[in-house]
C-alpha cells in the first residue's frame with residue numbers, strides 16, 4: 324500500500340492529519356519533524372502572511388499595482404517547498420508568495436514585479452531554480468514538464484514542483500502537461516491549489532469530476548486529495564511525491580483542498596459571489612491558527628518565540644519594502660529591447676509612443 328492507494332481519490336478520502344482545531348486525528352501519519360522544522364514552518368507562514376498583507380497596504384495606497392493575494396494558502400505551499408534542494412525547480416503560478424519565500428526568493432523581487440518593474444522576475448537570483456510568475460493560467464504546467472524532462476534526460480535526481488489553481492485544470496495546457504508527464508514519467512509534483520474559486524467561478528462549475536485529484540488516474544499517475552490547510556498533511560503528501568519523483572517514479576497530482584481568504588486580486592470584490600458566512604467558516608480553518616494550536620499543544624512553541632518572530636517578520640517586510648522602493652525604475656528601452664535580436668518596426672514605433680507619453 325502507498326499513500327496514494329490509502330487515499331484513493333476515487334473513494335473521496337482526503338488526507339488529513341490535523342483537524343480544523345489543530346488536534347492530531349491521524350497519529351499513524353504524523354511525521355516526526357524536528358523542533359527546528361516545526362518552527363521553520365511557523366516562521367515562514369507568518370512571514371508570508373505579513374508580506375502579503377504589506378502588498379495589500381501598498382496597493383491600496385498607490386505604491387503597487389494589482390496582485391493576487393495568498394492569504395490562507397500558506398500551508399499548501401511552505402511545508403512542501405521547504406523539502407526542496409537548491410537544485411530542484413519551483414514553477415509557480417501567481418499566488419505563490421509563500422512558496423517563493425520558502426524557496427529563497429527575496430520578497431523584494433515579488434514586490435518589484437507588482438510595482439511594474441520586470442526586474443523582479445527577470446533577475447531571479449542565479450542560484451535559484453525558479454521560473455518567473457506565470458499569469459497566463461495553466462501555461463506553466465507545460466514549462467514544468469519540459470524542465471523536468473530535461474532533468475530526466477540529463478540523468479539528475481532533480482524534482483520540479485509546479486503550482487496552479489482549480490481553474491487551471493480546465494486549460495488545454497494542463498491536459499497536455501499531465502499527459503506528457505504520465506507518458507514520459509517526468510519528475511514533476513503537480514500541486515493544484517483548489518481554493519474553491521477561479522475568480523467568481525465556483526469549483527463545482529469548473530469540473531464535473533468529484534475531486535481534482537482523481538483526474539490523475541486518466542493520465543496514468545497517482546493523485547491525492549489533501550487538506551491544504553493542514554501543514555502536516557501537506558508535508559507528508561509533498562514528501563511522498565518528491566521522494567517518488569526523485570527515485571524515478573514519475574509525477575503525482577496533489578489536490579490541496581484550501582480556500583483563498585482574500586479577494587481573487589486587488590481588482591476583485593469577492594462579496595459579489597461569496598457569502599460572509601462561508602468566509603467566516605474558512606477563517607476558523609486558517610492554517611496559521613491551526614499550526615499555532617498544534618505547536619502549543621505539543622509545547623513546541625513559546626509566547627516569547629511568537630513575539631520574537633513577530634518582530635523579525637516586521638523587520639524583514641520593512642527591509643524588503645525599502646529595497647523594492649529604492650530600486651531604480653527600469654528604462655523604457657529595457658521594456659522593449661530584449662524579446663527580439665532586432666526590434667521589429669512596430670515595436671520600435673510603440674516604444675517611441677510610450678516615450679512621448681512618459682518622458683524619462
Ligand SMILES: Cc1ncc(C[n+]2csc(CCOP(=O)(O)OP(=O)(O)O)c2C)c(N)n1
Nearest residue numbers: 418458459460488489490491518520521522
Ligand atoms: C489563459 C488565461 N485566461 C484567463 C485569464 C484571466 N484569469 C486570471 S486568474 C483567473 C482564474 C484562475 O483561477 P484558478 O486557476 O483557480 O487560480 P486562483 O486564481 O484561484 O488561484 C483567470 C480566468 C488568464 N490570466 N489567463
